[in-house]
Amino acid sequence: MLPVQIRPATIDDRAFILSLVPRFVEFGSPTGRNPEQVIHAIAREIDRAIVAYPAPQNIYIAVDDAGQSLGYIFLETLTDFFTQERHAHISDIVVIPEVSSQGVGQTLMAYAETWAKEHNLSFITLNAFGGNDRARSFYSRQGYQEDTVKYLKRLE
Numbered sequence: 001m002l003p004v005q006i007r008p009a010t011i012d013d014r015a016f017i018l019s020l021v022p023r024f025v026e027f028g029s030p031t032g033r034n035p036e037q038v039i040h041a042i043a044r045e046i047d048r049a050i051v052a053y054p055a056p057q058n059i060y061i062a063v064d065d066a067g068q069s070l071g072y073i074f075l076e077t078l079t080d081f082f083t084q085e086r087h088a089h090i091s092d093i094v095v096i097p098e099v100s101s102q103g104v105g106q107t108l109m110a111y112a113e114t115w116a117k118e119h120n121l122s123f124i125t126l127n128a129f130g131g132n133d134r135a136r137s138f139y140s141r142q143g144y145q146e147d148t149v150k151y152l153k154r155l156e
Contacts, residue, residue, distance in 0.1 A: 001103035004070060006111045009059035014050050016069045017059065018043055020094045028131040031152045042092065049074065060111060062095065062104050071095030073108040075115055078125070088116035090126035109142050 009017065021042045025035040049059055062070045074092040079085070090112055095104045116124050126144065128135045 001106070002070075002099055003065055004062045004104055004107045005065075006060050006062055006107065009050070009061050009072065011050060013059075013061055013069065013072070014046075016061070017046055017050075017072050020072065020096065021046065023094045023097070024092075024129075027134060028129065030129050030131075032154050045091065046074070060108070060115075062108055069096075070099050070104045071108060073112060075112055077119065077121065080125075085123075086121060088112060088119065088121045088124040090124060093126070105138060106142070 021039050022035075024042055025038050029035050029038045046059070049057065058075045059072060060075070061072050064070055071094055072092070073090060076089045076091050077086055078089040080087055090109075093105065093108055093112075095108070112124055116122075124144075125147065126139065128139060130149075
């Protein structure tokens with residue numbers, strides 16, 4: 001497992017974070033959405049989080065011992081639709097291809113748990129594209145269970 005530290009993102013991390021956004025569509029896009037739409041929407045949310053505050057809030061960067069950025073996680077606090085319970089939500093998590101399967105994602109996921117506990121949140125949610133079997137398998141190995149499944153039908 002690669003030694004990794006987690007630090008808060010700064011505005012200087014914007015280019016690095018945005019450079020990783022295309023990775024979200026490497027395994028396909030959600031039904032009825034083209035890759036450009038997905039990339040644009042995720043980038044818009046990243047910019048909202050980075051620009052809206054003096055320092056980016058809830059975005060954390062994984063770095064190696066030399067300070068090289070390896071990936072990021074974007075955490076939010078949401079309210080559960082059914083219980084109205086506040087909980088942590090992993091909006092985005094991605095690592096650079098060069099460190100895929102070297103434990104960086106696991107370290108970021110563990111950080112999410114620590115962050116949630118520090119904020120007195122009792123569970124974490126995340127979304128995965130239905131066709132991204134690799135991500136879905138990774139989340140299952142981390143102890144996450146499928147919760148709800150969203151269906152879409154385009155009307156002509």
